[in-house]
Amino acid sequence: MGKHRIKREKQTISAMMAIYCRDHHRTDKALCETCDQLLDYAHRRLDTCPFQEKKPACNHCTVHCYSKDMRLRVQDVMRYAGPKMLFRHPILSLYHLLDKTREVPELSKPRK
Ligand code: SF4
Numbered sequence: 001m002g003k004h005r006i007k008r009e010k011q012t013i014s015a016m017m018a019i020y021c022r023d024h025h026r027t028d029k030a031l032c033e034t035c036d037q038l039l040d041y042a043h044r045r046l047d048t049c050p051f052q053e054k055k056p057a058c059n060h061c062t063v064h065c066y067s068k069d070m071r072l073r074v075q076d077v078m079r080y081a082g083p084k085m086l087f088r089h090p091i092l093s094l095y096h097l098l099d100k101t102r103e104v105p106e107l108s109k110p111r112k
């Protein structure tokens, strides 16, 4: 359950991290060590996200499973790579935009 959605989100964040790292850190590896750690962290959050197939956009989520520091870092990556995704990964990009219109599921409400 929830495999497609989470798999796609993993692809999206991987593609964004690649764009961001290439332009900011210029290593000869796919990702520098710092970005690799951030990506790993983001993937683990997706694996344990309580919403899975119904996952809203993280910035609309009321659970906020990211640590503050990691959240800021990921936001930075998205702000930079988001617009560039449109040309390089139009399909993933389209889904990503659609995801932002999703409602936050019931699960998050008792926490308010
Ligand atoms: S912030 Fe919310 S939607 Fe994003 S991974 Fe964490 S629990 Fe899931």
Ligand SMILES: [Zn+2]
Pocket: 020, 021, 022, 024, 025, 031, 032, 033, 034, 035, 036
């Ligand atoms: Zn990097």
